[in-house]
Amino acid sequence: MNSTDVCILIPTLNEAATIGQLIKDFKQEGFSNILVIDGNSKDGTGQIAEAEGAKVVMQTGKGKGQAMIQAFELIESPYIIMVDGDGTYLAREARSLLRPLLEDSADHVIGNRLENYSKGAFTRLNLVGNHLINMFFDVAYGVKLKDILSGYRAFTLESVKELELNKTGFEIETEISVECILKKQRVEEVPITYLPRSKKGATKLNPVKDGFRIGSTIYRLAKMHNPMFYFGIIGSIFILTGLFTGIFVVIEWWSRDITHNQLSVLTTLLIVFGLQMYIFGLLSDFILTLHRQTVRLIMEQNKQKK
Ligand SMILES: Nc1nc2c(ncn2[C@@H]2O[C@H](COP(=O)(O)OP(=O)(O)OP(=O)(O)O)[C@@H](O)[C@H]2O)c(=O)[nH]1
Ligand SMILES: [Mg+2]
Structure with a gap:
């Protein structure tokens, strides 16, 4: 050099x-x-x-x-x-x-x-x-x-x-x-x-x-590169918030007999949305794995042709 x-x-x-x-x-x-x-x-x-x-x-x-x-x-x-x-x-x-x-x-x-x-x-x-x-x-x-x-x-x-x-x-x-x-x-x-x-x-x-x-x-x-990580973080934030409001709703109902209807609905929405994010992550991961396999196959075939 x-x-x-x-x-x-x-x-x-x-x-x-x-x-x-x-x-x-x-x-x-x-x-x-x-x-x-x-x-x-x-x-x-x-x-x-x-x-x-x-x-x-x-x-x-x-x-x-x-x-x-x-x-x-x-x-x-x-x-x-x-x-x-x-x-x-x-x-x-x-x-x-x-x-x-x-x-x-x-x-x-x-x-x-x-x-x-x-x-x-x-x-x-x-x-x-x-x-x-x-x-x-x-x-x-x-x-x-x-x-x-x-x-x-x-x-x-x-x-x-x-x-x-x-x-x-x-x-x-x-x-x-x-x-x-x-x-x-x-x-x-x-x-x-x-x-x-x-x-x-x-x-x-x-x-x-x-x-x-x-x-x-x-x-x-x-x-x-790692969609499970990307969507998982969003999902976890929603689920944790949902758990927080959910625990509050249960404690209030259990100890003081108070029912928080709106907060219960919000809790459900937060947890369902969070779980959906996990499912997005899993699906994206699946698509990415398939894509990588396809790219690898194409590369191998190209190499063989050469
Ligand atoms: N051309 C150009 N160079 C930049 C610009 N901003 C920073 N630099 C240069 O990039 C290099 C790194 O910037 P620093 O300020 O030293 O950043 P750093 O090394 O991460 O931080 P320190 O630990 O404080 O030194 C230095 O040589 C800067 O002069 C810019 O906007 N344009
Ligand atoms: Mg520097």
């Missing part, structure tokens, strides 16, 4: 404090093909990156996700390393991310931050949020990944072209991880160092708002 076969892709929004050094570090590691996709930074990030020899493209829309999607359209190099511009990841670890791709044991490599992070790199809220999101992802997709939100990744151009990406904000890493699973790509995780953000550059991530968006992305995308 020639080092220009690897495109270092850096999304930036006001990262003047760190971008220059980051580009220098990657160049020192032998990577000269560097693409900065900038969100119209106001602090001179683009100029610094250009002066350091990176190709700088201004994003046409808003958000990290939109920037990444736009950049994937522009890249022609067979390997891509995606890294944040805030200096929290180390250029010298790039080769360990590339290794599984070069050995052809993976299509997509995630740098796992959660095994070796520096003190202060995660706030307590971010750390708990990351663990919860990884657990939720495991339940929804049945795949144990340790750090689906990592911003340091390596993948082949071929694999990223396969992904259908639409998320414009910080949900992009989640969507990439989900799409890799749906497209049956080989995903590997490699432990990396994670450093605290420079005090000079402010975070663009709102842990509560973006955390919620990420959680809901995992949930909504699960509809096509």
